[in-house]
Amino acid sequence: MTDSRIAAESWETLRARHSAKWRRYPADVIPMHVAEMDYPVAAPIRAALGELVASSDMGYLGPMPEIAPAFTAFAESRWGWTPDTSNARLAPDVGVATVEFLRAHNVSRVIVTSPVYAGFWHWLEELGIDIVDVPLTSDFRLDISGIEREFANGVGHLLLCNPHNPLGRVFGRDELLALAEAADRHNAVVIADEIHAPLTYPGSDFVPYLSLGPAAERTGVLVTSTSKSWNLAGLKAAFILGHGDRGTELLKPLPEAMHWRSSILGAFSMSVAYRDGVEWLDSTLDTLAVARDHLASELKRLLPSAHLEMVPEAGYLAWVDVSGLNLGDRPWDRILEEARVSVVPGTELGPQYTQHIRINFATSPELITRALTQIAAL
Ligand SMILES: Cc1ncc(COP(=O)(O)O)c(C=O)c1O
Structure with missing residues (x-):
């Protein structure tokens, strides 16, 4: 049985988290780098802990x-x-x-x-x-x-x-x-x-x-x-x-x-x-599928010259070719410093990927849109 009740926490709640996703960069940066999700942990796990x-x-x-x-x-x-x-x-x-x-x-x-x-x-x-x-x-x-x-x-x-x-x-x-x-x-x-x-x-x-x-x-x-x-x-x-x-x-x-x-x-x-934790997992997969499809369609709408290499069949990471955005040698630096969005540089996943970024989309559709809008304004 699945439901779709798993949703990302509010920006304020997330910003108060102590994990690497939320502490590595300044408070105004939308963090889409490290592989953590913005959803609440499954209730049975929180209870056991x-x-x-x-x-x-x-x-x-x-x-x-x-x-x-x-x-x-x-x-x-x-x-x-x-x-x-x-x-x-x-x-x-x-x-x-x-x-x-x-x-x-x-x-x-x-x-x-x-x-x-x-x-x-x-x-x-x-x-x-x-x-x-x-x-x-x-x-x-x-x-x-x-x-x-x-x-x-x-x-x-x-x-x-x-x-x-x-x-x-x-x-x-x-x-x-x-x-x-x-x-x-x-x-x-x-x-x-x-x-x-x-x-x-x-x-x-x-x-x-x-x-x-x-x-x-x-x-x-x-x-x-x-x-x-x-x-x-x-x-x-x-x-x-x-x-x-x-x-x-x-x-x-x-x-x-x-x-x-x-x-x-x-x-x-x-x-x-x-x-x-299986019921939570299935609900989270429903939520992630919505986020994934939202990312794919918002990339087309807001960043049509970027290319999602493939719609993920698993997980919440997206591999995007940003060469069409003409952001220079280190696109992730401009995305962080000017668009205020943190992503994983392509070169960390293989030295030849100088125009790729990895985006973590395990968050709300609203935050995905906000991040892509900020990148589109570069
Ligand atoms: C493929 C893969 N293996 C391992 C890890 C890290 O796992 P752990 O924290 O258990 O070392 C990650 C984290 O994103 C991952 O994507």
């Missing part, structure tokens, strides 16, 4: 047996997939899980598929890992032959972002299977970051990498969290899992401390999100 706080239950994170059954039930009903959670390990966030995995395996080169989430670049740079970019094709598919060439060159790991940030593309079963088979032929590992998956819009089918059968199970690990889809990024909890014996082998070198460094508030909220 309230109980933990009220009972001073905020110690170190112990065993959290609530998460596996909650995630399993969610994955079964949403994607028809039963994950093997027997090896799952908790981590403070998807970034830490990925960095610790790569560190534990002494990885020296990793494939990414640009344009792709800035964090991937930062994590790999932090580890001193060589980044091997195999950009998406012009129709935003995985370039399987380019990827296989790099596997054959000895690059043993690939960071998959599915659904894709910044395009909002949900990769198809065919291309994911082709990826799994290519990885399997070269004993490569695919780290599947599926953090945006619960935010897949009706009409698109998200396919979990590990659901694709033996080749995927031999090559894949899943990293995910409820931090994006339920807007809980500050709570610091995520998990990583692999399937069967291969999963055990891949996850074995991870440090035990990763669990202790995660937060009890985050881990407990994660189980509540998967178990009791």
Whole structure:
């Protein structure tokens, strides 16, 4: 059952928030950069957090047996997939899980598929890992032959972002299977970051990498969290899992401390999100679909020379080519300094994207219109 009652908080309420979205820039800037939503968090999660706080239950994170059954039930009903959670390990966030995995395996080169989430670049740079970019094709598919060439060159790991940030593309079963088979032929590992998956819009089918059968199970690990889809990024909890014996082998070198460094508030909220947060999620998807369509039509009306590269099939991020606006070398600087709207520079998602910006549209239609009107006045 869905309803459409999830709506963005008022500007005053949002401005009083303490998070990065609301504190990074001066108070008059409309923040459309970091991936946080402007909606209230699901009531069952707020209630569960309230109980933990009220009972001073905020110690170190112990065993959290609530998460596996909650995630399993969610994955079964949403994607028809039963994950093997027997090896799952908790981590403070998807970034830490990925960095610790790569560190534990002494990885020296990793494939990414640009344009792709800035964090991937930062994590790999932090580890001193060589980044091997195999950009998406012009129709935003995985370039399987380019990827296989790099596997054959000895690059043993690939960071998959599915659904894709910044395009909002949900990769198809065919291309994911082709990826799994290519990885399997070269004993490569695919780290599947599926953090945006619960935010897949009706009409698109998200396919979990590990659901694709033996080749995927031999090559894949899943990293995910409820931090994006339920807007809980500050709570610091995520998990990583692999399937069967291969999963055990891949996850074995991870440090035990990763669990202790995660937060009890985050881990407990994660189980509540998967178990009791589905109605909120579906309502939020309704609200986001309206915001997405509003952004697409307002871009055409107010900024007809900008180009939305694709209408997202998942998530609340939009990848926009602004070359037609003639805003110079660093369009995002003028958009911030003169239009007073913060966006993510294209170059953070791949050095070649000098005329792209990423816009977060998880807000009200009114704020979207205000932001685009201010950009149009440049
Ligand atoms: C694809 C992707 N992975 C990971 C993250 C960050 O997740 P976490 O805060 O759990 O590290 C984001 C945040 O926007 C993201 O888009």
